[in-house]
Amino acid sequence: MVSMAGALLHTLSGSVYEFDIDARAARRLGNHNGQPPTPNVASDGSWRRLTSIALHPSPHGVRVQILWASGGIDVRSSLLSAALDARELASLLPLVAYR
Numbered sequence: 001m002v003s004m005a006g007a008l009l010h011t012l013s014g015s016v017y018e019f020d021i022d023a024r025a026a027r028r029l030g031n032h033n034g035q036p037p038t039p040n041v042a043s044d045g046s047w048r049r050l051t052s053i054a055l056h057p058s059p060h061g062v063r064v065q066i067l068w069a070s071g072g073i074d075v076r077s078s079l080l081s082a083a084l085d086a087r088e089l090a091s092l093l094p095l096v097a098y099r
Contacts (some may be wrong), residue, residue, distance in 0.1 A: 016097035019092055
């Protein structure tokens, strides 16, 4: 079986995210335009556990919303810019909350 760790997602805003499907974790690798990460994402390169993702159609393409694992009732999520290449979304399907 091919490991799903290392599934990449490139966004229209220039960010690159890596997902480890087996560990249910994600991290932002950086941004081609030099934009800093949002506070919910954490610092570039830092893995963060997630509960699930949701896919949202938008006028610019499909956006990925990450529901971060919090260990409590406090729910945090990040809505990423639209995927640059929708084919990258296929490898993320095991993380979708409801299919």
